[in-house]
């Protein structure tokens with residue numbers, strides 16, 4: 149038994165890999181979730197809701213390090229403030245936050261909410277580490293799939309992503325949690341910056357089909373921000389190895405095996 153690391157969002161896409169990696173590093177893990185399940189050796193699930201501020205004191209009891217990976221479409225700013233308040237009471241020594249690249253630049257509610265969550269961590273007085281990551285391949289896939297399905301696939305000009313592999317993100321977050329607080333660390337993005345047209349074309353190729361694209365300009369401040377690359381990492385970013393093409397090929401292999 150060692151001091152448990154609290155992982156909020158430990159049941160999520162990124163979180164479940166982080167929990168596995170922490171367990172492989174022989175660390176006890178406590179997962180905060182709205183839907184608790186059975187606990188296992190070294191892995192405890194506790195009920196709580198970060199947005200409603202429920203269950204946080206019990207989840208944080210005896211915890212020194214918190215990995216805050218819970219997130220949703222709404223309330224991440226409120227959740228971060230609740231967690232920070234409870235962490236101060238509990239005497240937490242290291243707060244880790246996963247954020248998104250462009251949090252302070254993109255004129256979109258989700259990004260603003262992430263910037264507010266970062267502010268809550270920065271102003272907490274508790275030593276922290278904040279890692280901004282690019283969109284996961286798993287996140288970009290449903291967007292690309294829905295566009296690619298159409299006979300004339302909509303592909304806004306200047307819309308680019310640099311998708312990154314979930315295992316690479318989880319590995320970096322695990323290493324951060326096991327290390328000393330480091331403040332803002334280098335962004336983590338995928339190996340390539342890809343135009344939406346390339347993402348769609350590679351996806352269609354993996355499905356053995358071709359589609360024509362409808363190119364158009366995204367209007368307003370959001371369009372300008374994407375065209376300026378405000379959602380993209382800078383030169384100092386760390387880049388993962390898993391390409392979009394490799395990700396798609398691995399998915400095809402996995403679905404062939406389970407078919």
Ligand SMILES: NC(=O)c1ccc[n+]([C@@H]2O[C@H](COP(=O)([O-])OP(=O)(O)OC[C@H]3O[C@@H](n4cnc5c(N)ncnc54)[C@H](OP(=O)(O)O)[C@@H]3O)[C@@H](O)[C@H]2O)c1
Pocket residue numbers: 156157158159160161162163180181182183196197198199200217218219220227246247248249281282283284285287288
């Ligand atoms: N996916 C991406 O491309 C990406 C990119 C950059 C940053 N991020 C950020 O990384 C974090 C994790 O992303 P993900 O893709 O792993 O998300 P996900 O698969 O949607 O998982 C979300 C997790 O958050 C938990 N959660 C949501 N609302 C909660 C609440 N009110 N109280 C407690 N737990 C709550 C869920 O747990 P239960 O349902 O078990 O309660 C779940 O484990 C999020 O903060 C996201 O914004 C994601």
